[in-house]
Amino acid sequence: MSAAEEVVAEGHEAVEAVPKRAMTLGTGTSLVVLAALIIAPVFVKNFIIFQMTMLLIYGLAVLALNILTGGSGQFSLGQSAFYAVGAYTTAVLMEHFNVNYALTLPIAGVVCFGFGFLFGQPALRLSGVYLALATFALATAMPQLLKLNFLEHWTGGVQGLVVTKPDAPFGLKMSQDMWLYYFTLVVTIAIYIFAVNLLRSRSGRAFMAIRDNEIAASAMGVDVALYKTLAFGVSAAITGIAGSLGAIAVQFVAPDSYTITLAISLFLGMVVGGVGWLPGSIVGAAFIIFVPNIAEGISKGLSGAVFGVLLFLVIYLVPHGARQVAILGQQLAGKLRKN
Amino acid sequence: MELFTNQVLAGIATGAIYACMALAVVMIYQAIDHLNFAQGEMAMFSTFISWQLMQWGVPYWAAFIITLAFSFVAGIAIERILFKPLAKAPVLTNVAGFIALFAIINSSAGLIWDFTIKQYPTPFGSAPFLGSQLISTHQAGMIGVTVLLLLGLYFFFQYTRIGLAMRAAASVPESARLVGINTSWMIALGWGMATAIGSIAGMLIAPVVFLEPNMMGGVLIYGFAAAVLGGLTSPFGAVVGGFLVGIFENLAGTYIPGVGNELKLPIALALIISVLVVKPAGLFGRHIVKRV
Numbered sequence: 001m002s003a004a005e006e007v008v009a010e011g012h013e014a015v016e017a018v019p020k021r022a023m024t025l026g027t028g029t030s031l032v033v034l035a036a037l038i039i040a041p042v043f044v045k046n047f048i049i050f051q052m053t054m055l056l057i058y059g060l061a062v063l064a065l066n067i068l069t070g071g072s073g074q075f076s077l078g079q080s081a082f083y084a085v086g087a088y089t090t091a092v093l094m095e096h097f098n099v100n101y102a103l104t105l106p107i108a109g110v111v112c113f114g115f116g117f118l119f120g121q122p123a124l125r126l127s128g129v130y131l132a133l134a135t136f137a138l139a140t141a142m143p144q145l146l147k148l149n150f151l152e153h154w155t156g157g158v159q160g161l162v163v164t165k166p167d168a169p170f171g172l173k174m175s176q177d178m179w180l181y182y183f184t185l186v187v188t189i190a191i192y193i194f195a196v197n198l199l200r201s202r203s204g205r206a207f208m209a210i211r212d213n214e215i216a217a218s219a220m221g222v223d224v225a226l227y228k229t230l231a232f233g234v235s236a237a238i239t240g241i242a243g244s245l246g247a248i249a250v251q252f253v254a255p256d257s258y259t260i261t262l263a264i265s266l267f268l269g270m271v272v273g274g275v276g277w278l279p280g281s282i283v284g285a286a287f288i289i290f291v292p293n294i295a296e297g298i299s300k301g302l303s304g305a306v307f308g309v310l311l312f313l314v315i316y317l318v319p320h321g322a323r324q325v326a327i328l329g330q331q332l333a334g335k336l337r338k339n
Numbered sequence: 340m341e342l343f344t345n346q347v348l349a350g351i352a353t354g355a356i357y358a359c360m361a362l363a364v365v366m367i368y369q370a371i372d373h374l375n376f377a378q379g380e381m382a383m384f385s386t387f388i389s390w391q392l393m394q395w396g397v398p399y400w401a402a403f404i405i406t407l408a409f410s411f412v413a414g415i416a417i418e419r420i421l422f423k424p425l426a427k428a429p430v431l432t433n434v435a436g437f438i439a440l441f442a443i444i445n446s447s448a449g450l451i452w453d454f455t456i457k458q459y460p461t462p463f464g465s466a467p468f469l470g471s472q473l474i475s476t477h478q479a480g481m482i483g484v485t486v487l488l489l490l491g492l493y494f495f496f497q498y499t500r501i502g503l504a505m506r507a508a509a510s511v512p513e514s515a516r517l518v519g520i521n522t523s524w525m526i527a528l529g530w531g532m533a534t535a536i537g538s539i540a541g542m543l544i545a546p547v548v549f550l551e552p553n554m555m556g557g558v559l560i561y562g563f564a565a566a567v568l569g570g571l572t573s574p575f576g577a578v579v580g581g582f583l584v585g586i587f588e589n590l591a592g593t594y595i596p597g598v599g600n601e602l603k604l605p606i607a608l609a610l611i612i613s614v615l616v617v618k619p620a621g622l623f624g625r626h627i628v629k630r631v
Contacts, residue, residue, distance in 0.1 A: 304446025311439035
């Protein structure tokens with residue numbers, strides 16, 4: 001093998017390494033954010049509560065991608081596919097089998113875990129751009145798979161399925177939107193805590209070892225194949241749960257709600273929030289929910305362009321996304337305190 | 340039997356388009372080691388430019404040439420302004436850049452020309468080719484233009500100094516720089532040529548899929564499939580892959596029950612994944628070695 005054939009992407013690392021401690025918020029800040037999230041819905045209208053629910057749901061989906069990319073260094077432009085599988089699992093279970101909405105979440109999680117784990121098998125042999133390519137193709141193909149004729153009895157084909165919004169239980173005097181918000185909040189917090197602990201655990205360290213140097217990781221005895229597919233599975237499971245919640249919140253699933261555009265939005269949310277910084281997921285989610293609204297307000301059809309331009313600004317000016325802004329803010333606050 | 344021949348010929352015609360897209364993708368991949376996810380959108384935008392020129396009364400072939408020139412310059416400009424600064428950035432940042440470019444071009448095309456589906460003219464007509472019922476003149480034209488393009492590129496890369504310099508810059512940048520080749524501008528040139536090739540693909544396929552901002556979605560996925568099948572490191576492989584994928588797509592659509600137009604994209608997905616799993620280097624690609 002000549003030297004010329006050995007030119008491999010040297011110096012092209014997949015993702016910049018993020019130290020483990022820089023991945024989460026301190027306890028104090030976390031509690032303040034949590035309190036704000038609990039109190040806020042009492043003061044606002046139902047539509048805003050709905051948007052806050054969507055914020056949490058997209059936050060979860062971005063968090064899932066963050067575990068995959070920021071944690072284990074693998075790409076995915078195909079998160080919309082997992083989101084769609086989760087959403088459809090819930091919709092089919094609720095409408096055809098009358099399963100309670102809360103019970104559909106773990107089922108969707110398990111189904112997506114399986115799907116992600118299986119998709120992770122071929123993806124194992126791919127890295128960097130190849131993986132981005134395979135997942136990109138998955139996301140593009142998903143709407144067509146959902147429209148398949150022989151699945152139409154279950155999925156409703158192009159028309160999709162209508163999902164009933166649940167009432168608040170135990171006779172609580174709460175609007176459906178508000179109940180769903182608190183339900184989503186509880187699920188989100190549970191998954192966030194799970195994610196933080198996962199990254200601090202043995203598995204999390206294995207993910208990060210693989211991200212930083214796959215060969216060194218395997219030399220240290222990390223089962224690279226297992227942990228890579230595991231990261232895919234966990235990420236898909238969380239995305240699937242987000243998809244289920246999304247289906248319940250929107251009350252509707254249809255193949256064309258889960259196109260490549262959704263996958264791109266989630267990817268964008270991760271980059272804006274800061275790759276590998278878990279709290280940034282919610283910042284990224286806010287970005288992908290509110291920026292298109294503002295852009296559409298300026299001119300219809302403009303949202304893609306605004307998205308793109310902002311994304312370029314982020315990768316040039318603040319390549320670490322919201323994490324970088326947060327660190328700058330902290331340093332500034334520290335200086336002010338000293339003076 | 341006639342159905343079979345018919346489908347193979349139709350496959351070669353669409354395969355010509357996939358070959359062009361795959362070639363464009365591979366040229367950029369060779370230059371900077373990244374897949375251009377916005378390749379299809381760039382081609383779509385060029386096609387809109389040519390459509391606009393024709394609306395203003397410019398004849399087809401003049402519009403064709405002007406669009407090629409425009410795409411060439413635009414490709415170079417995009418590389419110089421947007422992607423040159425990212426040369427040393429991690430893969431993730433580059434992918435994000437391509438996705439951003441995708442969104443910007445798609446949405447601005449929709450903004451300028453709106454999302455309604457438009458007819459696009461063909462200079463070849465759509466009568467049966469040479470009186471046979473097998474392919475139409477437009478399909479024959481697609482094959483003809485692609486073959487001419489490929490021959491032109493072959494002579495450019497084999498027999499011109501600048502073609503040689505581009506090959507050198509793509510395979511061993513350090514040594515190329517030592518012998519005085521401006522590798523940075525060779526990359527820009529590669530971008531310009533890839534964009535121009537993509538625009539040819541766009542203008543040839545537009546009469547078939549009709550003109551609209553999302554027209555290249557499926558074509559790009561098939562272009563990727565072709566590039567992967569032929570090997571991402573081999574322009575020749577990309578072309579062969581393009582024709583093979585075109586034929587495969589048509590035959591699968593005709594003979595496998597249940598696979599119609601509605602399964603077009605999942606077939607491409609299955610193809611990409613199986614090639615990547617079974618033979619990641621593709622049919623003609625170099626085997627990639629990782630340096631420890």
